Amino acid sequence: MKPAPFDYVRPGSLGEALQALAGHPEAKVLAGGQSLVPLLSMRLAAPAVLVDINGLPDLDHVRADADGVRIGALARHAQVLRDPDVARVQPLVPLALADVAHATIRNRGTTVGSLVHADAAAEMPMVLRLLDGSVDVVGPQGRRTIAADDLYVGPLESSLHHDEIAVEAFFPALAGGSGVAFEEIARRHGDYAMCGVAAVVAVEDGRVVSARAGYLSVSDVPAVVDLTEALDGETTPAALARAADAALAVLEPETDIHATADYRAHLARVLTARVVTAAHQHARQHARQEQS
Amino acid sequence: MTEEIHRIRLRVNGVEHEVAVPARRLLSDALRHDLGLTGTHVGCEHGVCGACTILVDGAPMRSCLTFAVSAAGSELTTVEGLARPDGSLGPVQQAFRECHGLQCGFCTPGFLTTITAGLAENPDPTEDEARDMVAGNLCRCTGYQNIVKAVCRAAEIAREDRDSA
Numbered sequence: 145m146k147p148a149p150f151d152y153v154r155p156g157s158l159g160e161a162l163q164a165l166a167g168h169p170e171a172k173v174l175a176g177g178q179s180l181v182p183l184l185s186m187r188l189a190a191p192a193v194l195v196d197i198n199g200l201p202d203l204d205h206v207r208a209d210a211d212g213v214r215i216g217a218l219a220r221h222a223q224v225l226r227d228p229d230v231a232r233v234q235p236l237v238p239l240a241l242a243d244v245a246h247a248t249i250r251n252r253g254t255t256v257g258s259l260v261h262a263d264a265a266a267e268m269p270m271v272l273r274l275l276d277g278s279v280d281v282v283g284p285q286g287r288r289t290i291a292a293d294d295l296y297v298g299p300l301e302s303s304l305h306h307d308e309i310a311v312e313a314f315f316p317a318l319a320g321g322s323g324v325a326f327e328e329i330a331r332r333h334g335d336y337a338m339c340g341v342a343a344v345v346a347v348e349d350g351r352v353v354s355a356r357a358g359y360l361s362v363s364d365v366p367a368v369v370d371l372t373e374a375l376d377g378e379t380t381p382a383a384l385a386r387a388a389d390a391a392l393a394v395l396e397p398e399t400d401i402h403a404t405a406d407y408r409a410h411l412a413r414v415l416t417a418r419v420v421t422a423a424h425q426h427a428r429q430h431a432r433q434e435q436s
Numbered sequence: 437m438t439e440e441i442h443r444i445r446l447r448v449n450g451v452e453h454e455v456a457v458p459a460r461r462l463l464s465d466a467l468r469h470d471l472g473l474t475g476t477h478v479g480c481e482h483g484v485c486g487a488c489t490i491l492v493d494g495a496p497m498r499s500c501l502t503f504a505v506s507a508a509g510s511e512l513t514t515v516e517g518l519a520r521p522d523g524s525l526g527p528v529q530q531a532f533r534e535c536h537g538l539q540c541g542f543c544t545p546g547f548l549t550t551i552t553a554g555l556a557e558n559p560d561p562t563e564d565e566a567r568d569m570v571a572g573n574l575c576r577c578t579g580y581q582n583i584v585k586a587v588c589r590a591a592e593i594a595r596e597d598r599d600s601a
């Protein structure tokens with residue numbers, strides 16, 4: 145279980161890093177290494193060159209303002225999770241981050257690294273899609289913004305080009321009259337979950353006017369389902385059952401060593417009801433606070 | 437392919453070392469093989485078991501998921517660095533001994549480093565918080581009851597230390 149040999153560079157500027165990537169078709173970015181190093185050690189990946197971006201300046205920022213939360217490529221999960229402004233502007237970010245791996249992994253792993261690693265079992269890619277966030281990348285052609293919907297193209301596959309570096313992620317702020325919730329079921333707290341669901345619900349006069357839910361570990365790519373129609377304004381048991389049916393019609397849970405497809409479907413159903421209810425409550429609370 | 441060898445400086449437990457390693461040398465292997473600090477144990481080598489946990493600038497991290505070349509310039513603390521200056525057991529080590537928090541000891545270095553950092557952040561954990569503190573570390577033989585007790589006892593010893601200082 146040792147990585148195959150590779151060349152290692154640790155550039156001190158973004159320009160040098162881009163050059164190193166452009167110079168070799170089999171070069172790979174190394175950020176926190178918490179997903180990449182296991183892949184190298186198991187020899188599931190054997191890049192010729194690793195471009196360690198940990199020495200790049202000005203990429204470890206976490207900024208929250210009225211628009212939303214901006215997270216630099218070198219901000220560690222732990223740093224984002226600790227930030228009180230992030231929690232205020234978009235509470236779904238810390239709710240989900242608290243279940244990303246164990247604290248020790250969060251001390252090194254980056255949130256942007258997790259987003260571009262594009263694992264459908266990971267929390268943050270799903271949250272980015274659910275919130276309609278985006279990732280900014282820089283490549284030989286300059287900077288571009290990739291909307292979350294265009295970022296996830298297949299299992300562990302993002303639409304980033306091999307010579308691009310993700311520099312910043314953007315999670316939009318919680319909108320007025322909206323609420324969020326997240327819950328997942330894992331064998332052990334901190335492990336990849338067997339199923340996880342997040343929801344964003346908007347209310348007007350207490351009635352649900354929009355509801356979307358994001359799902360992890362029950363599809364190939366992070367999945368988002370619009371439940372507005374199925375709920376028809378309410379979160380009664382009957383409405384929640386309709387919402388779960390609507391979600392399961394598009395999800396594709398699979399069996400693996402951790403759980404059967406049936407069990408994952410069951411979890412998706414139960415969690416849909418729980419998080420939609422919780423997000424509805426949060427939305428009403430949020431709406432009341434705005435009025436007072 | 438002849439592998440390039442990197443000469444790097446690693447600062448471990450306050451002592452500066454120079455080592456010559458290929459880029460693929462895991463930090464866990466650099467500590468054990470190049471520096472002879474075999475207190476850091478290697479179990480799974482993919483981040484799951486926690487045996488290899490060390491402190492990097494005070495924060496617990498997996499040494500099996502870091503390359504030695506990336507760790508140059510950081511202040512590293514291994515289990516060998518947890519004793520008191522006079523060589524007697526540090527608070528967490530003492531608590532593990534008192535509470536019977538280890539049997540074979542394979543997992544212990546990772547628990548000791550993790551808990552040392554955990555208590556620095558939360559000096560007075562509840563039992564639930566203590567359990568959460570060690571949730572990323574696996575022990576195959578002791579079971580977690582005594583380890584959780586040891587976390588709470590270590591907090592107590594550290595408090596007594598502070599009060600008498």
Ligand SMILES: Cc1cc2nc3c(=O)[nH]c(=O)nc-3n(C[C@H](O)[C@H](O)[C@H](O)COP(=O)(O)OP(=O)(O)OC[C@H]3O[C@@H](n4cnc5c(N)ncnc54)[C@H](O)[C@@H]3O)c2cc1C
Pocket residue numbers: 172173174175176177178179180181182197217243244245246249252253254255256257258260261265266267268304308309310311334335336337482483484
């Ligand atoms: C035991 C364990 C449990 C875990 N549990 C979870 C979990 O429950 N949920 C979860 O979401 N994650 C989990 N993780 C993964 C963890 O969150 C990783 O930190 C994260 O997925 C990747 O971030 P990183 O910075 O470590 O990236 P790396 O491992 O360095 O890189 C991952 C991939 O992304 C690419 N990359 C990284 N950053 C950039 C960038 N800026 N630009 C371009 N490409 C880039 C790399 O080339 C590589 O292909 C777990 C990891 C471990 C070891």
Ligand code: FES
Pocket residue numbers: 477478479480481482483484485486487488489498499500501
């Ligand atoms: S050896 Fe590093 S986590 Fe298991």
Ligand code: FES
Pocket residue numbers: 537538539540541542543544574575576577578
């Ligand atoms: S004491 Fe043996 S594995 Fe923990």
